[in-house]
Amino acid sequence: MRNKIGVGHASIGDLEKKYVNLALDAGRLSQGEFVYKFEKNFARLHDQRYGIACNSGTSALHVALEALKEKRSWKNGSEVIVPAITFIASSNACLHAGLHPVFVDVDPVSYNINPDLIEDAITDKTVAIMPVHTFGQPCEMDRIAQIARKHxxxxxxxCSEAHFATFNGRPVGSYGDVSAFSTYVAHTITTGVGGVITTNDPDLAEISRSLIAHGRACTCERCIASNPESVCKLRMETEIDRRFMMVRIGYSYRIGELEGALGLAQLENKDEIMKRRKWNAAFLTEGLSRFSDYLQLPEYPEYIDHSFMMYPLVIxxxxxxSRKEMVEYLERNNIESRPMLPLVNQPVYRNIFGDIEEQFSVAKWINDNGFYLGCHHGLEQDDLEFICDTFAALFKSTGY
Ligand SMILES: Cc1ncc(COP(=O)(O)O)c(C=O)c1O
Known part of the structure; x- marks a missing residue:
């Protein structure tokens, strides 16, 4: 039996090992130079000035929302518009921050929030829109930015699933007031577990840094670093050392040097990773196109640079x-798949919001008929050929 063709992959090469070993040899495991370099490079690659590394994509979303809430004085219960297809962490983060997610149906081709439906969902309580770039495909950001400006x-x-993807030549993460990424293991760039907040707004950056570190008054690099030569001048100006003065109810959401070292090395390989993912997607699309009467393959406009975190298919x-027969057949052939981010039918949301799935006809269609395959840089051509051959054998058995 061949090895499992999984949905995710982390490539740990010589550079990752070298940087992690350097971090271990330096003897500093908490936040330090590797984390700062990783944050800066990650933010720069998304055209943003500030990057704040967190211990998950969910904590990045949570803190980003709380930072906005503080800066814009949002009340508890203010509404955030979110798509009806996304990983549950997107809307959970709103609930964590005391905000109310309002779901909007998605587009049947991109599977991203449908901009035509956003304005109908805006009320006098709406404070924000959360576009989620699912599966590596950027949302229609020009339209969304225009609606946000108008209201x-x-x-x-x-951007958890779309590192380095671009819309009209601009990277995702550069349209929002603030953006959040996951660097969990199956994601394009990984730190094992982790996430990053990016922004150009110094206030949001400062509040976020404080929130991830227990609500500290000062989180500047020179305060955090233990190098006595670079001690921040402001540190002792207050009655207690500013590092230990807490000014908001914060969290413990930081990463350490081992994750920072891993992430920094991964960033240096990002072009290779992206090239391979796109090549894999093109190979699958070519190989599966003869079944396009039965399977909806990914389609996207030429002004989008897709980062193919996964390869989505809808029957x-x-x-x-049926989907059940298809995914079971794939599974028997050692090809892993996952449901396409069902959200509004999750048992926990049924308890909170009621039976709302019927209100979102496209999301329901995806929930009933969608699944995704891996598209990652660990796949070989032989794996991709095997995926296409397996679909061919399945359809042949039905007389196609
Ligand atoms: C769209 C989306 N948002 C948020 C997250 C949460 O990220 P994490 O698992 O790092 O908390 C994920 C994770 O897969 C995701 O896909």
């Missing part, structure tokens, strides 16, 4: 094989 709403981009009407 004076903040934008918080959830079309008239296909002789």
């Amino acid at each position: 004076d709403l903040a934008i918080i981009e959830d 079309r009407q008239g296909c002789p094989v």
Whole structure:
């Protein structure tokens, strides 16, 4: 039996090992130079001035929302517009921050929030829109930015699945007031577990840094670093050392040097990773296009640079094989798949919001018929050929 063709992959090469070993040899495990370099490079690659590394994409979203809430004086219960298809962490983060997620149906081709439906969901309580760039495909950011401007709403981009993807030549994460990324293991760039907040706004950056570190008054690099030669001048100006003066209810959401070292090395390989993912997606699309009467393959406009964190497929009407039969067949052939981010039908949300799935016809269609395969840089051509051959064998068995 061949090895499992999984949905995610982390490539740990010589550079990752070298940097992690350097971090270990330096003897500093908490936040330090590797974390700062990783944050700066990650932010720069998304055209942003500030990067704040967190211990998950969920904590990045949570803190980004709380930073906006503090800066813009949002009340508890203010509404944030989120898509009806996304990983549950996007809307959970709103709930964590005392905000109310309002779901909007998605587009049937991009699977991202449908900009035509956003304005209908805006009420006098709406404070922000959270576009989520699912599966590596950027949302229609020009339209969303225009709606946000018109209604004076903040934008918080959830870029967890779309590192380095671009819309009209601009990277995701550069449209929002603040953006959040996950660097969990299956994501394009990984730190094992982790996430990053990016922004150009110095206030949001400062509040976020404080929030991830227990609400400290000062979180500047020179305060945090233990190098006595670089001690921040402001540190002892207050009655207690500013590092230990807490000015807001914060969290413990930081990463350490081992994650920073891993992330920094991964960033140096990002072009290779991206090239390989796009090549894999093009190979699958070519190989599966003869089944496009049965399977909806990824389609996207030329002004988008897709980062293909996954390869999404939706079974079309008239296909002789159900999703259950298809994913079980793939599984028996050692090809892993996952549901396409069902959200509004999750048991926990049914308890909170009621039976709302019927209100989102496209999301329901995706929930019932969608699944995704891996598209990652660990896949070989042989794996991709095997995926296409497996679909061919399945359809052949139905007389196609
Ligand atoms: C769209 C989206 N948002 C948020 C997250 C949460 O990230 P994490 O698992 O790092 O908390 C994920 C994780 O997969 C995601 O896909």
